[in-house]
Amino acid sequence: MFTVATLLYDDVRAFDFGVISEVWGMDRVSGGLPGFELRRCSAGARPVRMFPGATVSATHDLDGLDGADLVVVPGRDTPFAPVEPAVLDALRGAHARGVPIGSLCAGAFVLAAAGLLDGRRAVTHWALADRLAAGHPEVRVEPDVLFTEDRGIWTGAGTVGGVDLCLELVRRSHGAGVANAIARRMVTAAHRTGGQAQFIERPIPPVTTTRSALAETMDWARSHLDRPLTVAELARRARSAPRTFARHFTEATGTTPARWLVAQRIAEAQRLLETEDLSVEQIAARCGFGTTTMLRRHFLRAVGTTPTVYRRTFARV
Known part of the structure; x- marks a missing residue:
């Protein structure tokens, strides 16, 4: 125990x-x-x-x-x-x-x-x-x-x-x-992106159409991680200009769209390594990293180990 x-x-x-x-x-x-x-x-x-x-x-x-x-x-x-x-x-x-x-x-x-x-x-x-x-x-x-x-x-x-x-x-x-x-x-988020800076002496912004569109866009991105998502594409989904979207995204989450996407891809890779009998190549494609090299590079940086070792430790299949 x-x-x-x-x-x-x-x-x-x-x-x-x-x-x-x-x-x-x-x-x-x-x-x-x-x-x-x-x-x-x-x-x-x-x-x-x-x-x-x-x-x-x-x-x-x-x-x-x-x-x-x-x-x-x-x-x-x-x-x-x-x-x-x-x-x-x-x-x-x-x-x-x-x-x-x-x-x-x-x-x-x-x-x-x-x-x-x-x-x-x-x-x-x-x-x-x-x-x-x-x-x-x-x-x-x-x-x-x-x-x-x-x-x-x-x-x-x-x-x-x-x-x-x-x-x-x-x-x-x-x-x-x-x-x-x-x-x-x-009843909490398993992993919050962003940092403590987003909470420093700032009033909670009101719920607006822009923030609602941002939340919807983030939900859509999580369900399409296999795609090579770009800030421009996310901005279109949020009905916003790319620069404006990136600014609103950072204000709301404390991180950039690119860093947030990597965090979501890593979390999905962890889930698949634990629960699915897929090859590392298939997981790399499913999570939008494209190649196993890119998956390993980002995974090692974020989790501190390789996908193979992580699966050996935590796989439930």
Whole structure:
């Protein structure tokens, strides 16, 4: 059974803890999904006061991180406060054993205090990014992304960005099919494109005909990924000029049409590799990459492995 240890300490944010519990703490085995063991680890296995006021009991002392397949650190309401040395030592020990470690939102400050982000790329809530960079200049803060991974250390952006990170961690350990199934049960997107920049201090734009046409165009593109789609073609579907379409698309999604299309093609390739007995050449054509070389190049960049190795790991056929 895949074991996840979540680190608990005072003022941990209840939302972050709830996301972790929803992803790895729910028993979905009867629905055909794999089982997880979620360990709640605190110093001395003591109960922990969460923000904004609830208390959560621990199932393990900090030695609960031993033997875990993954360690996840939720953020806390006091991100700049000192962290117990025992907590930092436990994180360093897990990292030394080669265990992947992820943090949600302000949890990045805990990883930074442990020295685990030194020389690594990291993200936190956009409102805290400057403080993280100022307090830990050795960390390469990337404020605009939803999550980052750098040599086994994962960090997620603010609040709902933690959902993105947790689902990505499931995708990396158990495949896109399991991550998608959990996302459906959570009634959330399995993978959001774009970055955190799209959420920084901007009002939500009203629903307009242009935005409606954009959504329809995106739905149409997802069902025609086998075609060599261009921005000009998508703009025609949205009844817009290409330059105007590209601008509206980036404003709405936080990414360009070209990057969004690649992300959709990769997601479809993952699904086909897991569920269909098709050759890599057929999958490349079905997803619109044209050649296996292009599929492998984009797949390796996005997923960190080759289509063949991914299929060997996650195929259900």
